[in-house]
Amino acid sequence: MPSQIVSLVVNGERREFIAAPGATLLACLRESLGLIAAKRGCAQGACGTCTVLVEGRPEASCLVPVETVAGASVRTLEGVTAGGELDEVQSAFIDCFATQCGFCTSGMIMVAEALLERNPDPSEDDVIEAVSGNVCRCTGYRPIVIAIMEAARRRRERAVPR
Ligand code: FES
Ligand code: FES
Structure with missing residues (x-):
């Protein structure tokens, strides 16, 4: 399967990036978008360090293939701090x-x-x-x-x- 262009609304801003086949939401946030607040702990859905909000719901981003949430609204800790406050x-x-x-x-x-x-x-x-x-x-x-x-x-x- 080839890499594909994925679009997400991240912290209120539409972002597009190239995702390798099977890339997780966590990997794309950290490596493609430079949003490194979500952490890679267990990478098995068991520790919660990678939690971000997808359409307002907490999700273990290490378990989410990014193509399954294409177009979704994602909020990370960086979005909580928007405006510097x-x-x-x-x-x-x-x-x-x-x-x-x-x-x-x-x-x-x-x-x-x-x-x-x-x-x-x-x-x-x-x-x-x-x-x-x-x-x-x-x-x-x-x-x-x-x-x-x-x-x-x-x-x-x-x-x-x-
Ligand atoms: S890194 Fe542990 S739940 Fe995702
Ligand atoms: S893991 Fe160190 S503060 Fe929670």
């Missing part, structure tokens, strides 16, 4: 000491973004369930859960008209 999730991760080595952080933040999009007032159990597919090899789970709860609180507070 940290959002509530990112700033809460910093303030709550939820990053250690940082290898899992991109995937954790993308899962949190998807959760807060569909549920602005999650319970702690909701947060724990949302991150259950993401491994933190530094075992910093407690601060990560606290950070996501704090991000939800900040986002709700910001949404209240003053």
